[in-house]
Amino acid sequence: MQTTLADFIKDTEQGKIAESILRKCVHCGFCTATCPTYQLLQDELDGPRGRIYQIKQVLEGTPATPTVQMHLDRCLTCRSCETTCPSGVEYGKLIEIGREVVDKQLPRTGADKFKRQALFKLTTSPKLFHSAYTMGQSVRGFLPKKLQSKVLAQKPLKAVPTQTHTRKMLMLEGCVQPSMSPNINHATLRVLDKLGLELLRPSSAGCCGAIHLHNQMHDDGLNDMRRNIDAWWPAIEAGAEAILINASGCGSTVKEYGFHLQSDARYAAKAQRVSELAKDIVEVLIGETERLQTLFTQAPTQQTLAYHPPCSLQHGQKLGGKVESLLAGLGFPVLLPKDSHLCCGSAGTYSFLQPELSERLRQNKVNNLEALKPQAVLSGNIGCIAHIGSGTDIPVMHWIEYLDQQLGG
Incomplete structure (x- = not known):
């Protein structure tokens, strides 16, 4: 697809990335067949091809409109279109750029702004989220049905191993998972312990950056990444085999630290190393299949x-x-x-x-x-x-x- 980016973005890092992605798209439409929102709404503007065209227009200088913002907001960023695309269009990266540009032109206001800021603050602050969530669990039976559906019932906690092992990996605990379903991490610790693997969990690590990054808070997302790199780096230097991640949403982001921090002279090399070490738990256990079978x-x-x-x-x-x-x-x-x-x-x-x-x-x-x-x-x-x-x-x-x-x- 031919593009002529506007002066405000064409010579920027974002502009170069966006132009490279846009030029790969041939508007074949294969992506619409696997787009969840297109399947629901049957609106070209609520499918990847339509959203790409809207982003292209904005990046070429057409002012963003509330309608464009709405259609971009409706995207799940599930990236099913990437799996389908025969041309290798990196749609996930493009829509992050498009959303950020649109939101700069049309800043959030009123109730929408407040809801978003409150949600992002809550979900990226583990202590605050834990307090709010456990309170919600204690009164779950009295909550309205829609709100009740957002709160998982409490389950008995199982013990975690305390043994040390020669083989060590880092583990990202996540923002909301330790409060919503702590036994996921506990089960991970127990299974890996049986395999002779110790999982390290530095307390200074936190949100992977996905929540900020996917909601047009780019600088905050990059700071999340830098904080995690600093938290993990001593263990990486000491020989940690991998960074194990049992929430695939977080894993997708950590594996792209190298991309997001490629222009940061201080963190680029470290970020790339972190991305190389990041493994979904299934990748770790596939490598331990024979031992696991026993x-x-x-x-x-x-x-x-x-x-x-x-x-x-x-x-x-x-x-x-x-x-x-x-x-x-x-x-x-x-x-x-x-x-x-x-x-x-x-x-x-x-x-x-x-x-x-x-x-x-x-x-x-x-x-x-x-x-x-x-x-x-x-x-x-x-x-x-x-x-x-x-x-x-x-x-x-x-x-x-x-x-x-x-x-x-």
Whole structure:
């Protein structure tokens, strides 16, 4: 696609990236077939091809309008279009640039601005979120139904191992996961401990940067990344094998630290090293498959299991099929629902900012999962787990929790 960027952006780093991406797009339209919002709304402007065209117009100097902002807001950033695109268009990077430019031209105001600022502050402040969330859990039964669906019921906490091991990896604990579902991290610690791996969790690490980055708070997102690099670097220098991440949404972002900080002279090399070390938990366990198999000394529990592959894993990290393969090799085959490539509607903060579309996508996903008649639904991202779980009575959990249960955890 030919582009003629406006003077305000053409010679900037963002402009060069955007132009390179735009020139790859041939407007073939394959992406519309796998775009969740296009499937719901059947509006060209709510599909990747239409959004790319709108971004192109703004970057070429056409003033942004509230309508353009609305269509960009409706994007889940699920990146399903990237998996489909035959030309390799990096749509996720382009829409971040487009949204930032549009929001600079049309700053948020009033209730919309307040809601966004409050949401971002809450979700990126673990202590504040923990206080608010545990309070919500204590009065969960009295909350309105819609709000109640956002709060997971409390579960008994399981012990975490205290042994040290020669082999060490870092683990990103996440912003909301330790409060919403702490047993995901605890199960991860227990399974890895059985494999002789110690997981290090520096207290100074925090949000991966995704929440700020995907909501046009670019500088705040970069600062999140720098803080984490500083927190992890001593362990990396000491020989930590990997940075294990059990929330695929976070993993997609950490794997792109090298891209986001490439122009930062102080952090570029470190960021690239962090991206190289970042591994989704499935990548770590695939490398330990033989040892993991020896831990299962009894016949697997015979259950019908459904699996929802998070968008951030199958489209963002390009690891589609890996969890299914691992689980099947361990004796726990899973069933995929119809349209397993489509987003469940969680998408980070999307379920709060676009509740109507989010709920429609969730209902479609729940219908397809329930059609499999599973005893449990497994996934690999806390947002998906909470969102899907709020729409069904079938237990929904992280697949590492299920493995931990089968190992007697």
